Amino acid sequence: MFINNSGVDFTMIVDIQKLSVDYSGIKALDDISFGIAEGDFLGIIGPNGAGKSTLFHCMLGLRTQYDGTIKFFGQDIRDSRKYLSQVGFVPQKPVVDRNFPATIREVLSMSQNSSDSKKVDEALQKVWMHELADRRIGDLSVGQQQRVFIAKALVNSPKILVLDEPVTGIDQYNQDLFFQILGELNTKEKISIIWASHDLDAVERLASKVACLNKTLFFHGISEEFFSDDEMLKKYSETSMQMHMHHH
Amino acid sequence: MTFEAVSYESIPHALISGIAISLLCSVVGLFLVLRKFSLFGDALAHSAFGGVAFGLFIGIYPLWIACAVAILSALGLTKIRQKFDISGDAIVAILLSTGLGAGVILVSLTEDFEFHDIEEFLFGSAIVDTQNVVAILAMAGIILTILFFTYKKILYSTFSEEQAKASGIPVEKMSYLLIAMAGVTVVISMQLVGVLLISALFVLPNVSAMLYARSFKQTVILSMSFAVFATVSGIIMSYQFEIAQAGCIVLVAAAIFIGSLVAKGSGLVKTAGILAK
Ligand SMILES: Nc1ncnc2c1ncn2[C@@H]1O[C@H](COP(=O)(O)OP(=O)(O)OP(=O)(O)O)[C@@H](O)[C@H]1O
Ligand SMILES: [Mg+2]
Numbered sequence: 001m002f003i004n005n006s007g008v009d010f011t012m013i014v015d016i017q018k019l020s021v022d023y024s025g026i027k028a029l030d031d032i033s034f035g036i037a038e039g040d041f042l043g044i045i046g047p048n049g050a051g052k053s054t055l056f057h058c059m060l061g062l063r064t065q066y067d068g069t070i071k072f073f074g075q076d077i078r079d080s081r082k083y084l085s086q087v088g089f090v091p092q093k094p095v096v097d098r099n100f101p102a103t104i105r106e107v108l109s110m111s112q113n114s115s116d117s118k119k120v121d122e123a124l125q126k127v128w129m130h131e132l133a134d135r136r137i138g139d140l141s142v143g144q145q146q147r148v149f150i151a152k153a154l155v156n157s158p159k160i161l162v163l164d165e166p167v168t169g170i171d172q173y174n175q176d177l178f179f180q181i182l183g184e185l186n187t188k189e190k191i192s193i194i195w196a197s198h199d200l201d202a203v204e205r206l207a208s209k210v211a212c213l214n215k216t217l218f219f220h221g222i223s224e225e226f227f228s229d230d231e232m233l234k235k236y237s238e239t240s241m242q243m244h245m246h247h248h
Numbered sequence: 249m250t251f252e253a254v255s256y257e258s259i260p261h262a263l264i265s266g267i268a269i270s271l272l273c274s275v276v277g278l279f280l281v282l283r284k285f286s287l288f289g290d291a292l293a294h295s296a297f298g299g300v301a302f303g304l305f306i307g308i309y310p311l312w313i314a315c316a317v318a319i320l321s322a323l324g325l326t327k328i329r330q331k332f333d334i335s336g337d338a339i340v341a342i343l344l345s346t347g348l349g350a351g352v353i354l355v356s357l358t359e360d361f362e363f364h365d366i367e368e369f370l371f372g373s374a375i376v377d378t379q380n381v382v383a384i385l386a387m388a389g390i391i392l393t394i395l396f397f398t399y400k401k402i403l404y405s406t407f408s409e410e411q412a413k414a415s416g417i418p419v420e421k422m423s424y425l426l427i428a429m430a431g432v433t434v435v436i437s438m439q440l441v442g443v444l445l446i447s448a449l450f451v452l453p454n455v456s457a458m459l460y461a462r463s464f465k466q467t468v469i470l471s472m473s474f475a476v477f478a479t480v481s482g483i484i485m486s487y488q489f490e491i492a493q494a495g496c497i498v499l500v501a502a503a504i505f506i507g508s509l510v511a512k513g514s515g516l517v518k519t520a521g522i523l524a525k
Contacts, residue, residue, distance in 0.1 A: 060414040084416035091410040100282065100407065101458050101467040110404040111415055136462055152411065162414075 011037050013160065013192060014059070018068035021054050027215060028054045032068075034211055034220045036160075036194060041186045043207030043223070044196040045236070050214045052196040053092055056164050060089055072160075088153030092164035092196075096145050098138040104148050105133045108155050123155040126189075127181055143174035150181070154191075161185065163195045167202070179206055200227075212236055254487040262440075262483050262493070265381045268388040269437045270449060270475035275395055276433045277450030278471055279426055281458075282406050284336060288322075288427075289450035291340040292434040293443040295321045295347030300369045300438075301354035310369070311435060319431035321347065326427055330420070372442035372494035384436050391429050402426055403464065440479070441494040449475060452501035456508040474504050 014036035021029040029051045036042055046052050057063040059070055061081055069076055072083035102110075108120045124130040127147040132140065137148060146166060153161060163182075167175045183206060185191045197203055203210060203223070210226045212219035218235065219226055226232050254262050273289075280288050299317030303310025325339050355366060395402075404412040405419040413419045437446055457470035482497030 061416075062410065062413050081416050084414065087414070089411055089414035091408065091414070094408055094411065096407075097282075099458055101461050102403070102407070102464040103462065106464045107407065110400050110407060112400075134463075149408075149411070156415075 012071075013038050013073055014194075015071040015074075016059070016068070017071075019055070019058060019070065020067040021051070021058060021063070021065070029058075029066075030216045032213070032217045034217060036192060038159075039186070039190060039192055041182075041193045041206060041208045042195065042211060043203035043209070044194065044211045044213055045198060045200060045203055046196075046213035047198060052213060053164055055213065056089070056162055056194075056196065060084070060087065060162065085156060086159045088150075088156070088158035088161045090146075090149045090153050090161070090163040090166050093168060094145070094149050096137055096140075100136075100138050102137055103134050104129065104137055104140075104151075107137050107148060108152050111152060111155050119155055119157070123151040126154055126185065127151045128177075143170045143178075146170060146174075147178070147181075150178075154185070158191065160192045160194065163193070165196050165198070167197070167199070175202070182206065254483050254493050256487065259483065259487060261378065261381050263480060265384040266440055266479040266483055266497075267476055268385050269433075269440050270453075270479040271472050272388045272391055272433050273437055273446075273449035274453045274471040274475035275392065275468060276426075276430050278454045278457075278468065279402055279406060280430060281451055281454045282403075285340070286451045287337070287340045287344075287447060289430060289434055290447040291343035291347070292318045292322055292431055293438060293446040294344040294351075296431075296435050296438060297369060297443045298347040298350040298354070301351035301358070301366070304366070305354045305358045311438075314369075314438070315432060315435040317347075318434060319428050322427045322431055323424055326423060368442075369438055370442050370444055371492060372438070372440050372445065380439065384439075387432055387436050391432060394425070394429065398422065398425065441497055445494045445498045448498040448501050449479075452498075452505050453478065456501075456505045459508045459512050474501065478504060 012035035016035070017033050019029055019032040020027065032055065044052055044055070054063070058066045059072075059077075061077060061084060064078075069078075071077065073086070075083065077083060104124070105117070105120055108123060109117070112119065121130055121133070124133055127150050129144065129147050129151060132144065137145065140148065150161075150163075150166070153163075167178055170178065179202060182193060182195070186193050195203075195207065204227045207223050209221065210219065210223045211217060212226065212232070219232055277289060280286060296314040296318035299314035300310040302317065303313035306313075321343060325343055328334065329336070329339050401412075401417050402422050402425070404415075404417055405422045409419055434446055437449060441449055453471040453474035454467070456474050457467045461467035461470050478501035479497050482500045483493055485491070485496040485500070486493035
């Protein structure tokens with residue numbers, strides 16, 4: 001049940017072909033190809049330095065120096081940036097300045113041209129933060145701030161939500177809450193989710209598909225297949241170990 | 249050297265241009281403060297000083313040269329900063345010292361040079377002629393209008409560069425726009441408070457406002473009120489006691505800040521802010 005990447009498949013809302021990135025000569029991503037279908041909940045797993053954030057930066061137009069092609073909704077992102085209005089992004093470890101003088105409501109309405117307060121309220125409701133809408137963003141806990149960032153990514157009703165390790169440093173209770181919210185967004189709101197993580201357990205529980213990344217993509221497919229394949233898991237932990245030894 | 253106090257005839261002009269300048273400085277300054285770029289106004293002013301000296305040297309009305317020099321050098325350095333990953337405070341130091349260095353050399357080269365000319369730009373001038381008042385009002389109007397239409401994008405870029413970029417906001421263009429607006433603001437404000445004291449109007453009202461305000465809107469309104477109050481009362485004090493106007497304005501702004509700290513520290517006002525953390 002592998003997804004065939006070489007054939008043209010019109011149900012793919014994201015299509016990445018032969019993506020390679022290097023940082024001044026050092027390869028961060030090497031010949032990555034995969035697609036994302038509508039409704040997918042894709043967990044991207046890989047150790048530190050595997051290239052997850054780099055992949056996202058290319059997909060979202062934050063990095064334009066790469067080889068290969070990235071298509072959203074059938075269109076090359078080099079040709080048009082319109083697709084970004086359909087994509088919500090939660091960056092890795094978004095840091096909020098404690099003194100930033102804005103309420104949560106104001107933070108959400110920054111993303112909008114009109115001040116449509118209904119959409120802001122709806123987005124806050126989805127992450128159970130509507131009661132705190134008029135608090136200053138800097139007064140929230142890190143976990144609450146994280147939920148605000150998700151609400152911010154949701155406020156323009158995106159079709160795709162991209163999250164870069166959103167639960168680092170968040171306690172178990174809030175992580176579970178967070179996963180529940182993601183699950184609901186995927187099933188109820190039909191938002192496709194792409195989520196980078198090194199928490200294998202959480203990915204196994206939540207994601208319907210898995211992409212396993214470490215410079216190269218060495219698995220992409222149905223979640224159960226990956227987690228029931230001992231060879232795969234072994235290979236994954238081996239490359240992770242190598243990365244660690246390489247780094248220390 | 250002699251410092252000028254406000255004279256009776258020049259009060260209306262000083263007040264009108266002073267109010268326009270303080271509104272402008274407080275809003276533009278807010279974005280600089282939020283970007284941890286508080287001293288950027290100072291850096292711009294020092295490079296503008298280089299421009300003023302150059303204008304005096306070649307005999308062209310110095311303010312326009314100052315404007316061009318300040319904006320071009322700031323934009324150039326921002327470009328370099330993005331390319332080579334140099335930190336913001338280093339850029340400020342480079343801009344500040346290079347501008348002043350160039351200015352000092354040019355001043356020493358200018359032959360029929362009167363110290364009064366340069367002093368006016370260093371410490372501000374109490375005399376603003378009608379033509380200048382019109383120019384100040386027009387520039388302030390243009391910049392405040394541009395800000396009204398772009399502040400959400402600039403604020404978003406300030407809040408989270410990564411998320412703003414990923415939602416299609418031209419973050420770099422917004423930075424350039426902000427820098428260009430700051431450059432113009434500095435040059436027109438130089439007439440009121442001078443090169444050396446410009447940071448005061450950019451930073452003090454905003455930091456004071458951020459002690460109290462609970463939202464962005466409140467911050468803007470409070471900061472504007474503090475800035476206007478400081479400027480108006482500074483000008484009146486300067487006239488009353490015959491002391492330097494720029495100094496009066498800055499000291500009132502500093503007094504507001506200290507007063508805010510005391511009020512906050514003693515628990516008179518309960519709001520989140522710098523002290524709370
Ligand atoms: N701006 C940069 N300049 C140079 N090298 C970089 C840069 N950003 C990332 N890299 C390198 O690219 C590789 C991939 O980094 P990336 O941040 O994409 O990994 P990641 O999978 O997101 O890691 P983590 O789990 O730690 O977030 C790393 O080896 C890193 O050193
Ligand atoms: Mg990362």
